[in-house]
Amino acid sequence: MDKELVEFLIKAKQATYAGKGAETAPSREKSHDLIYKDGDYMYYDTYLGTGKFAGEEALWIKGNPYWSMNYIGRVTGESFSGDFLKEALLRVPEDKPFRGPDDYSNGDYSYHCEIEGDFEWFQGKEIISLRGTEIYECVFHGGLVE
Numbered sequence: 001m002d003k004e005l006v007e008f009l010i011k012a013k014q015a016t017y018a019g020k021g022a023e024t025a026p027s028r029e030k031s032h033d034l035i036y037k038d039g040d041y042m043y044y045d046t047y048l049g050t051g052k053f054a055g056e057e058a059l060w061i062k063g064n065p066y067w068s069m070n071y072i073g074r075v076t077g078e079s080f081s082g083d084f085l086k087e088a089l090l091r092v093p094e095d096k097p098f099r100g101p102d103d104y105s106n107g108d109y110s111y112h113c114e115i116e117g118d119f120e121w122f123q124g125k126e127i128i129s130l131r132g133t134e135i136y137e138c139v140f141h142g143g144l145v146e
Contacts (some may be wrong), residue, residue, distance in 0.1 A: 001119045005041070009059060009067075009097045012036035012043035018089035051075045057142075065145050067119070069098060073126075073138030080135050084109045085128060099126050099140060120144045 015021050016034035024033045027046055032055075036043045040062045047055025052074040059067040088100040088111035096115050104111040108131045115124035121143035128136035 006094055006097050008038055008041045009043065010092050010094065011038070013092050014090055016045050018086045020086065067142065068145050069140055069142030071138055071140035073136065075136050077130065077133055077135030079130050080128065081109060085136065098122060098124060
């Protein structure tokens, strides 16, 4: 994995959804779209829905698509906190720059993420629990594109 590319991806994630960044004009009817650009790199996150949602994050280098991740998730219990999810996602690790860290907790909320694979080809699942009861789940997969 290219260190500069990973640093860009982490900055992009922290500046968009996780960092409560501003949305751009929707690319599709009722979609939520966030873009981050720096030099030759562009990151795009687009998703549909909120309590039940699906989306895609993608990365371009010099105008060419390079990497993509699809995700689908849903709130499965009461008292879900979107702010807690964003708080966990701000902690995206350098060695697995896909979603959040393996584990993160704050108060009664806990976040857990399991990933198989690497930057080139991966899949994973994240869950949020409130006092030990699962209230959110999201599955994701992705890798390099040509």
